Amino acid sequence: xxxxxxxxxxxxxxxxxxxxxxxxxxxxxxxxxxxxxxxxxxxxxxxxxxxxxxxxxxxxxxxxxxxxxxxxxxxxxxxxxxxxxxxxxxxxxxxxxxxxxxxxxxxxxxxxxxxxxxxxxxxxxxxxxxxxxxxxxxxxxxxxxxxxxxxxxxxxxxxxxxxxxxxxxxxxxxxxxxxxxxxxxxxxxxxxxxxxxxxxxxxxxxxxxxxxxxxxxxxxxxxxxxxxxxxxxxxxx
Amino acid sequence: xxxxxxxxxxxxxxxxxxxxxxxxxxxxxxxxxxxxxxxxxxxxxxxxxxxxxxxxxxxxxxxxxxxxxxxxxxxxxxxxxxxxxxxxxxxxxxxxxxxxxxxxxxxxxxxxxxxxxxxxxxxxxxxxxxxxxxxxxxxxxxxxxxxxxxxxxxxxxxxxxxxxxxxxxxxxxxxxxxxxxxxxxxxxxxxxxxxxxxxxxxxxxxxxxxxxxxxxxxxxxxxxxxxxxxxxxxxxxxxxxxxxxxxxxxxxxxxxxxxxxxxxxxxxxxxxxxxxxxxxx
Numbered sequence: 001x002x003x004x005x006x007x008x009x010x011x012x013x014x015x016x017x018x019x020x021x022x023x024x025x026x027x028x029x030x031x032x033x034x035x036x037x038x039x040x041x042x043x044x045x046x047x048x049x050x051x052x053x054x055x056x057x058x059x060x061x062x063x064x065x066x067x068x069x070x071x072x073x074x075x076x077x078x079x080x081x082x083x084x085x086x087x088x089x090x091x092x093x094x095x096x097x098x099x100x101x102x103x104x105x106x107x108x109x110x111x112x113x114x115x116x117x118x119x120x121x122x123x124x125x126x127x128x129x130x131x132x133x134x135x136x137x138x139x140x141x142x143x144x145x146x147x148x149x150x151x152x153x154x155x156x157x158x159x160x161x162x163x164x165x166x167x168x169x170x171x172x173x174x175x176x177x178x179x180x181x182x183x184x185x186x187x188x189x190x191x192x193x194x195x196x197x198x199x200x201x202x203x204x205x206x207x208x209x210x211x212x213x214x215x216x217x218x219x220x221x222x223x224x225x226x227x228x229x230x231x232x233x234x235x236x237x
Numbered sequence: 238x239x240x241x242x243x244x245x246x247x248x249x250x251x252x253x254x255x256x257x258x259x260x261x262x263x264x265x266x267x268x269x270x271x272x273x274x275x276x277x278x279x280x281x282x283x284x285x286x287x288x289x290x291x292x293x294x295x296x297x298x299x300x301x302x303x304x305x306x307x308x309x310x311x312x313x314x315x316x317x318x319x320x321x322x323x324x325x326x327x328x329x330x331x332x333x334x335x336x337x338x339x340x341x342x343x344x345x346x347x348x349x350x351x352x353x354x355x356x357x358x359x360x361x362x363x364x365x366x367x368x369x370x371x372x373x374x375x376x377x378x379x380x381x382x383x384x385x386x387x388x389x390x391x392x393x394x395x396x397x398x399x400x401x402x403x404x405x406x407x408x409x410x411x412x413x414x415x416x417x418x419x420x421x422x423x424x425x426x427x428x429x430x431x432x433x434x435x436x437x438x439x440x441x442x443x444x445x446x447x448x449x450x451x452x453x454x455x456x457x458x459x460x461x462x463x464x465x466x467x468x469x470x471x472x473x474x475x476x477x478x479x480x481x482x483x484x485x486x487x488x489x490x491x492x493x494x495x496x497x498x499x500x501x502x503x504x505x506x507x508x509x510x511x512x513x514x515x516x517x518x
Contacts, residue, residue: 003307006337017325086323094321097285098338099307 003100007108014082021078028071028120032128035063039130060130061206065180068125068141069199072117072149073177077170079113080156084166087157092236102236106229110153118146131206140214144202147221148177151198154228158235183207198224238263238386238417239284243293246283254279254291254441261434263385266408266418268428270509271438277421280438281388284419285315298385311341314379318390320371321378324364328355328374331363332381339382349377352407354400368395376404380411387411388419393427405431425505429453435505439513452508459502465489466496 015021043056086092086109095105121142126133133141155173160166179197183204186194194200201217204210239261246254254276261267269277282288283295289303296302300309322331329346336343350356353373363371372395379387392408393401408431412418422428428435429449437444445452463486464472475483477500489495503511 002340003338006334010334014323014325089324090317090319090321091323093287093317094315094335095338097287097310097313097315098335099310099340100338101307101310104307 003098004104004108004112007095007100007105008112011079011082011109011113014085015078018081021081024074024078027074028067028124031070032067032124035067035130036128039063059184062180062184062203064125064129064131064133064141065145065199065202065206066177067128068121068145068202069148069177069180070145071121071124072114072146073152073174074149075113075117075120076110076149076153077156079109080153080170081163081166083109083153083157084160084163088162096236102233106233110150110157114146114150114153117149118142121145136211140205140211141202144198144214144217144221147218147225148199148202151176151221151224151228154225154232158228158232179203180206196220238265238298239267239419240296241284241294244280244283244291244295245293246279246288246291248279252441254283257293257441257443259436259443259446261417261419263417264412264415265433266412266420266431268420268422268432268435269438270422270425270428270435270505272423275438276441277438278390279441281390281419281421285313285388286310311339311382312385314382314384314387316376316379316387316389316392318394320363320375322363322371322374325362327360327362328366329359331374332378335378336381341382343381344383346381349380353377353403369397369400372396373400373404376407384416386417386419388421390421391424392420392422393424401427425509429505437509437512445508445512449505453503453505455508459500461486461498461500463489463498464496465494467494470496 015025039056039060043054046055047053083092092105096102100108122138125138125141129138152170152173155176156166156169159173160169176197177199179194179199180203182191182194182197182200184207191200191204195216198217198221201213201220205213205217239259241260242258244254244257245252257280269280271277279288283291283302284297286302286305286309291303294301297305297309298312300306302309322328323334326334328350332346332349336346347356347359350359353376355370355373355377358366358370363374366374372392376389376392379389387408389408393404396404405427408418408420418431420428420432432449434446434448435452436446447455459477460474461477461480462472462474464470473485475486480486
């Protein structure tokens with residue numbers, strides 16, 4: 001456990017040295033404040049100007065979904081950037097022949113940041129949510145959002161070889177969270193064409209108000225993570 | 238310390254390493270010599286557990302390499318040919334981090350830096366180091382946890398003669414402490430000077446394995462080459478153990494007619510060429 005903790009602390013130091021990564025870790029707080037206060041304020045203005053009963057309110061659940069994913073996505077993005085920089089410095093090669101090993105390195109670089117994001121989402125979501133969120137929903141939001149962050153991090157480190165490529169891949173990988181929009185805007189059965197995205201099921205769960213849809217979301221995420229993890233381990237020296 | 242039996246490995250369908258068998262005793266410096274792509278680094282990767290999909294057996298410190306656990310690495314120190322340091326951190330910060338990955342108590346970072354003449358540069362970022370400084374830093378990183386086995390990949394590569402000498406003296410000092418050292422190199426002089434035994438590796442196979450001295454002696458003793466003037470310059474060779482029976486040489490000496498005379502013995506590189514038909518230098 002000591003090598004894993006040392007390695008995790010080293011990653012935090014690397015994040016602290018990079019202003020862009022510090023900003024990424026602070027971003028969820030700013031996004032939370034924007035969602036909590038700016039969205040209802042915009043709704044009031046839009047209603048006043050259009051004389052409609054509601055415009056954004058039906059999509060408040062969607063904002064909660066995106067917020068649940070943003071903390072993990074940002075934390076895992078920071079971790080992925082550190083990992084890519086370490087790849088350039090051959091640190092991962094060296095760590096794999098220390099007691100930390102490949103598995104310990106992956107835990108300290110992907111799963112511990114994801115767990116930290118899970119805790120952070122669990123703290124921030126009850127503060128910044130827009131729809132009523134029972135504890136079970138908060139838990140599942142945190143869990144699925146967190147696993148989505150792991151998918152993004154693994155996509156980034158598997159598909160890119162340096163930080164520059166990593167930032168480009170992050171943009172593409174972030175598209176995977178847009179699956180949550182599909183149940184809101186595409187009719188059945190057409191919407192199921194994007195059912196391979198775990199975020200689709202999270203969106204469906206909130207849109208249809210059925211917690212049971214969290215199960216396929218978690219199952220699909222597990223499959224994505226296992227496949228990406230296998231590919232990443234193959235890529236590791 | 239190391240037992241390798243009938244070891245084979247392949248990256249593709251073609252065998253890359255085939256049927257290798259050898260052993261390395263505690264406290265021995267064992268050299269892998271061969272041209273690029275011969276299989277030296279792959280063999281080292283197998284022995285340090287980076288490659289596990291091999292056939293046959295490779296035991297290090299009583300542990301089958303493919304079944305290694307994290308404890309396996311408490312007693313292995315590896316110095317790769319390339320730098321494996323955080324470029325943005327100082328040398329001290331790097332060494333502190335890497336020492337924290339081991340359960341064993343670390344050697345003094347200050348002393349290690351002093352040993353390689355980097356004591357004044359410990360607080361400098363690694364990105365500001367020269368290639369030679371990085372090589373020395375990489376080397377002491379492998380010593381941090383005082384391992385029983387040191388795997389060194391081209392440890393003198395890129396070093397000037399002074400630092401190369403310093404590095405070789407440090408390797409010998411580690412051997413004197415009882416460490417087992419695996420040296421991967423294509424520098425025959427280093428191998429001849431440092432290694433107790435060397436293995437010539439070509440095409441994924443061991444072509445010869447013995448002490449440098451025995452390998453050199455196996456191809457004949459040293460010889461004397463001499464020249465003299467007689468209607469132009471002439472030269473001749475004579476094995477050193479047959480000088481007394483070389484009448485021409487005796488005559489030239491007695492008549493003080495020798496232009497030049499020097500002795501020479503085959504180098505490890507000559508032996509390598511004889512055995513493998515290839516050269517390294």
